[in-house]
Amino acid sequence: MITTYGFSIATANKDLRQAAIDAVFRWLDEVHPQETRTNATPVNVRHSANDAIFRVDVLEQDTKQAAARGTTATLIVSKNELYFDLRCTLRPMKPAVLPRRTIERPEARLNKLVLEIIKLFKVRDAEKIIDAQITIANDQMSGQSLAAFAEAPSRRLPIVIEVIVGKPAPITSTKTATLLAGIAHVAHVASHVADEAFNNLYGARVIGASWITVIWPRGAAPENFHQQDDDELVNHLIAASIASLATLVLAPPKKRANEQTRKAGTPAQSNSSTAQTQQETEELRRVNQELLEENAGLLENATLTDMLSAQKTEERDRAYSQLATFLSMEDDKSYLDRVSDAVAFAQKNLPNIIFHQRAISSANESHLMNGRRIYSNLVELNNLAARLQRGDFAPNVFNIYCNQQLSNFAASISGEAEHRYAQDYAIEWKGENVLAKPHIRCGDARIHFYHDTKTNEIVIAYVGRHLRDKSTN
Structure with missing residues (x-):
């Protein structure tokens, strides 16, 4: 038997079971109406209110070769989720060597x-x-958002990205997205700005107008397709979906009470001891499998609970400490007014950011009096650094999170500032000269920091007055 198409999806909403069953029956009634079914097209249905497994299996003769085409829809309710599995198969019916058709698009x-x-x-x-829509990236923000989505650690499905700038017509279309529904996301990059923003944030030129890129999840290397149609692309992704399908080990249906009573009243000779032993063995195997799955689920939940508890405790303690500081600022109107005092206090109390010696000296030399605002921004940056170091998001999207959480944040400096006044933004860090480009504007003051992507350390490089840039005469 060869699986030629496969799709699976799971939801935590187990109340959708009946609606999903109704959808399968609608498909069955339209494709194989009850009144037209014959022995040549057997339909097997497993459906019971007290059965966690619903299944419809249809077998029809393939006139092109000595094989039968099977379509199986399975719905399984477990403790944690409702799982839907759909497969198309090719099943040999005669002892003959036949051509292997591995992939078929769904009718x-x-x-x-x-x-x-x-x-x-x-x-x-x-x-x-998850849907059958094409995502359009046509400006810098949408290009960066698409790159952040491509780098998301929790992403499960691949992304098909086509740069359509300058093309008379895209190769991938709504039909492509429909065929790959539930198997892959499809996106179009529709401007040079979005193209550049994606590649810059991703850290490499992975998308371009000369090819279609598939970005796989979980760190797998991207793949490029150079064909003038989407045939190979679609077949490749359907094959990947088939390979990822879970092995379905289905327990036999539970026996109804009246059947068990009826069997208890039959003569002993109707059931041999061998058949009874086999039945008991199968039942023990089923129970053992259920216990193993339950134990694995409990262990996973316990581990996740411990991780979340530690994370919440850390966040709570940090929030209490920050609240105490802000209350002190409210009680004493002069508390942390000076920038130098705010930086010194932050260095002692914000453990997730590192203060370079230049940040300390520049704060002391600034004589600015908006220390409270400086400290508030350093607190927000410290919280984002904690999430970064904990792995809540990928390093290459840190600036995006900063832009969302920090007011007056800029991810970089102007090209003129970098070329004419690079020394103003430079610090020595671990034996190298680096530029602290990301910065936060705080009135007359600026906070410049450097993100060490090798260690995910956030280094405060400068706190003080506005540095020289393109506005400098």
């Missing part, structure tokens, strides 16, 4: 069933709803 009505299930489940993949 239109089956594809419609996939779209119905996706719309019903509303599952998020790295905070993006």
